[in-house]
Amino acid sequence: MKYLHYPGCSLKGSGRAYEESLLAVYEALGVSVEELDDWNCCGATAYMAVDELKAFALAARNLALAEGQHAGQNGDDGGACLVAPCSACFLVLSKAKRYMEEYGEVGRRINEALAAAGLPYQGRIAIRHPLDLFINDVGLPAIAARVRRPLHGLRVACYYGCQLVRPYATFDDQFDPQTMDRLLRALGAETVDWPLKTRCCSGSLTGTIPDVGLHLNHILLKEARRHGANVVATACPLCQFNLECFQDRMSRRYGREIHTPVLYFTQLMGVALGLPDKTLGLQRLFVPLNKDQIQPEGVQHVGV
Numbered sequence: 370m371k372y373l374h375y376p377g378c379s380l381k382g383s384g385r386a387y388e389e390s391l392l393a394v395y396e397a398l399g400v401s402v403e404e405l406d407d408w409n410c411c412g413a414t415a416y417m418a419v420d421e422l423k424a425f426a427l428a429a430r431n432l433a434l435a436e437g438q439h440a441g442q443n444g445d446d447g448g449a450c451l452v453a454p455c456s457a458c459f460l461v462l463s464k465a466k467r468y469m470e471e472y473g474e475v476g477r478r479i480n481e482a483l484a485a486a487g488l489p490y491q492g493r494i495a496i497r498h499p500l501d502l503f504i505n506d507v508g509l510p511a512i513a514a515r516v517r518r519p520l521h522g523l524r525v526a527c528y529y530g531c532q533l534v535r536p537y538a539t540f541d542d543q544f545d546p547q548t549m550d551r552l553l554r555a556l557g558a559e560t561v562d563w564p565l566k567t568r569c570c571s572g573s574l575t576g577t578i579p580d581v582g583l584h585l586n587h588i589l590l591k592e593a594r595r596h597g598a599n600v601v602a603t604a605c606p607l608c609q610f611n612l613e614c615f616q617d618r619m620s621r622r623y624g625r626e627i628h629t630p631v632l633y634f635t636q637l638m639g640v641a642l643g644l645p646d647k648t649l650g651l652q653r654l655f656v657p658l659n660k661d662q663i664q665p666e667g668v669q670h671v672g673v
Contacts, residue, residue: 372401372502373435373451377458378410384455390635391454391499391615393648395662397639398507398515405431405439405451411461414532415573426482428465432496434486452497454635456532456605462496463537467588498533499635500548500604503539517643519557522664525637526561526598528551528589530608531569543567549602549634556641563596565589570608575615586611587619590629599662602634609633613655630658634654 380388389672395402412499432451439449455461469476470492483490503512527549534546542546546567550560570589575582590612593601603609613631620627632654639649642660651658 371401372439373449373452374404375403375411375431375453375458375462376437377408377453378413378456379455379457379606380462384608384633386653387454387606387609387633387635389648390633390648392637394414394635394638394642397642397644398512399504400502400507400600403438403454405433411453411458413457413461414589421489422475422478425465425468426479429469429479429483430486430488430649431462432466433483435494436490437488449493450495450502452499452502453602456497456530457607459498460532460537460553462580463539466492466494466496496539498540498604500533500602502533503570503638504548504556505540505626509551512552512638513555515560517558518641518663520553520570520621520637520641520663521557521581522662523558523637524561524598524599525553525558526563526596526600526601527564527566527634528570528592528603528612529604530605531567533595533604534567540649549604553622553637554604556638558600559622561593561596561598563592565592565600571604572607572611572613583615583619583622583636586615586621587623587627588600589618590619594629599629600636600637600658601631603630604634607652614656616656628656629657630654632658650659 376388408425411431412424412427416427435449435451453462469479480490480565529546529549534543535540544567553560571582572584601612609631616627618654636649636651646652
């Protein structure tokens with residue numbers, strides 16, 4: 370199956386390392402992907418507060434483009450998968466699709482707007498996340514078989530954030546998600562059991578009300594460390610940015626050194642698969658991963 374890749378704005382900018390590592394991992398695992406042509410910003414969650422209907426239309430344009438691109442390649446418009454790595458993109462695209470299906474007037478007006486732009490939409494596109502794809506399509510045994518440098522010695526706090534499984538738990542549990550944990554354990558890491566894996570990182574508050582944003586992120590990092598984690602893994606560009614880029618400021622404010630690598634889960638996958646650091650965007654980290662913590666011998670896989 371060929372998947373359509375929807376990068377969204379962050380993966381072309383501040384979250385560039387996410388796309389770099391994701392595409393490298395896709396290639397290493399033999400997953401065929403193609404970027405969605407002429408995609409536009411999903412609107413993120415902010416647009417919903419400005420004009421909900423126009424925000425849905427903005428997101429739905431990507432869905433219509435995906436159906437058209439899939440049909441052009443395969444001669445039909447069924448069975449297409451649009452993979453959205455960014456948590457906000459995944460949520461907004463899923464919400465637009467659901468509202469169009471569940472609220473007749475919303476669907477009618479958006480479809481009229483799409484048709485006026487020459488973009489017919491049948492509602493047959495499936496919106497997927499890479500975690501879903503890796504777990505349910507590629508499969509953990511196939512991924513574990515390709516591991517070249519097991520992540521023994523890394524104790525990882527898997528941080529899903531507040532948008533990936535809520536309100537739409539399409540591939541994982543809303544309150545105690547496990548897909549990232551299972552994936553990283555299959556790569557040899559130990560994942561810690563901690564209660565804040567779906568708590569909000571503060572979103573854009575680091576830029577609007579910094580005191581609140583710093584406080585919320587400090588709580589997350591402190592709790593991850595308290596449960597024994599030496600690395601945090603995430604699937605959201607904004608979460609990664611908030612948790613990593615303000616650690617110096619948190620250290621000064623709270624009077625304790627905070628120095629915790631915060632990586633995309635795909636970067637850790639790439640390390641385990643033996644891919645070059647630059648291919649994975651590891652040089653972009655403000656808090657580098659200490660590979661000396663990885664112990665390649667003498668420890669068995671925790672399991673899948």
